[in-house]
Amino acid sequence: MELIVNDNMLSELGKKFMALKSASGTHSPSMLTILEKIPDLKIKVDACFLSNPYATDLFLEYFNNELLKSKKISRVLEFYPSQNSVIADLLGEHLGINPKKIFVCNGAIEAIQAVMHQFVKGKVVINIPTFSSYYEFINKDSEAVFYTLEKENTFILDPEDYISFVRKIKPNSIVIINPNNPDGGYIKYQDLKRIVEELHGIVENIIVDESFIHFAFENSDLELKSIIQLTDEVSNLIIIKSMSKDFGIAGIRAGYAVMDEEKVEQLTSNGYLWNLNGLAEYFFRLYTRPDFRNKYEEIRKKYIIETLIFISELNKIRNIRVYPTKANFVLIEILDGRTAEEITNTLLIKYGIYVRNCSDKKGLKGQFIRLAARSASENDQVLLTFRDLFE
């Protein structure tokens, strides 16, 4: 398992990695950036990366068959993609949502930016730990009010407590990521529906990020339960959806948001004209096709089941604590006295396993790393390594 590196190399590569990490702000440097900047570093498993690898394979299968063999790829690269509204029309039909309520975007991060800049004014309640862009992208005149998900409650959001917190703060907006990042904590459909119904009258915007919802489920059919249809009744509900994770295509940059027609109009009337690239357009067209969706459903469930097995094995390992998750990753607390930084660097440099050091995450007290589920064989490598490292 172990890569052959001596202590000097360990410290040298560790320093380089820490410098790279520090240059990436509150995010992790991508694997491509690491490969370029520290070519000596051999990454065997990128368990920092939150993405279904089987979905990538499925997309590549279509990409090869439909774009490469036919040479259609040249058109996709050469010509302007369709305008935003053309792709919203396609998506609307597929999702059963009025297309005028759909804002397609260059990765969910573009929708996060647009929503936080244009619609969030004043106080915004953000649950921590969280995906940092939600508080980093607020306007100067906005203020993030943090609602702490307690380690003692295994980071699970208590709907009653949350509702009374929001009632007390009276913010302009609230942000909920479901399942949450970095812990994977899941709010059940009925609970989230209740939160929306209780709070939509007292806040201007309810922002729900469902980027990891394809990995969550409430019964043994593993069906996904999105609250997207609630946007029909609740006009100030905004749903943000990345396609990078569930469809394994982060490099393509594809996402969408569902929000009130007027808000979409406000965004697209003076911007966001050609914000999808040709491959993102191809992906969205594929996404609406039954043949692709049926195959995708199979590998979505396969990945969920493998992830469940992976987590149950992780749970057996001593000296770490694995927090409950319904996403494709777990938050792990290190209990043997070593720091998250030490573990992250050792995993990366000595074992070639890249995980997310969560030391920079607001609201986390203790030593935490976030570990993504990958393919079954990669998960096995991770398990072997973790047993080696912690037991």
Next chain:
Amino acid sequence: MELIVNDNMLSELGKKFMALKSASGTHSPSMLTILEKIPDLKIKVDACFLSNPYATDLFLEYFNNELLKSKKISRVLEFYPSQNSVIADLLGEHLGINPKKIFVCNGAIEAIQAVMHQFVKGKVVINIPTFSSYYEFINKDSEAVFYTLEKENTFILDPEDYISFVRKIKPNSIVIINPNNPDGGYIKYQDLKRIVEELHGIVENIIVDESFIHFAFENSDLELKSIIQLTDEVSNLIIIKSMSKDFGIAGIRAGYAVMDEEKVEQLTSNGYLWNLNGLAEYFFRLYTRPDFRNKYEEIRKKYIIETLIFISELNKIRNIRVYPTKANFVLIEILDGRTAEEITNTLLIKYGIYVRNCSDKKGLKGQFIRLAARSASENDQVLLTFRDLFE
């Protein structure tokens, strides 16, 4: 030359096309959108599309050799691209510009949007005819003041007259596209330098869009003359650069802007984190490589020469007037009494040649179409058709 269509089909397809055009606002529907929505329409030459086709071929050659054959494409699609600043570092070195002054963007349109939304406050002088996004993307509290490029002066900007206009208006910002779209009118380096030097003290932002500068030249070496280096001395000069046209990769969405460090910081400190996709990152890496640049320089010049020949042939055709251009397109006035709409539809439906009907362009009095130079053989088809149609 002529496609076999009867009058019924002509009117039917014409109606469908006009509906599509109207749904695209002040822009033309892309060829891919047309192909999808009106499959009966056979487009032989897309002369609406402002792009060097030889550059597309060159990019595809690299794409095939470096990404497809090696299977590296899967990484490009699967993983997150590098953050904005990583690519700015690469570009800065190549352009000889401080990378902190570079804002890489998801097509130049993203920079146009960012600049018009964030930095332009109050009056902005925009020369018409123009690329409509410049006035469409202004804030509600901004006001576009149009400086008309006169047909009588063949749409050429007179530096003296322009400078005194701006001095009189005292705007917050000015926008100059060089060469201009849709006429291709070119302001010489020395004249533009003078405009910048005269006006930088009296306006907050001088926005110069050099998206077509690779097609312009001032001597028989066909060297391009960008004013990008002036940003070193003139801190309120903003250069916007699309890569879609000169590099023939509109589907990839790649562009950059050069502006004051503080402005870049203002944009990237709370947004634009992963706004380039994996292929755009690949393109920018390619763009900085000498082997690619040398080959590109050859085909850039080849395309300019062919465009010069094409335009000189167009100039001989009766009943149209071809306005002077240093871009890869020409603005053509129809002098035989037919309307631009009639000519556009006839060209598209009867001959399969897609041109830009300029009827919706502010500041154009008369019947105008914009015609792009394509490959030499496509240009020949266009010439045959134009002779057929106008003589």
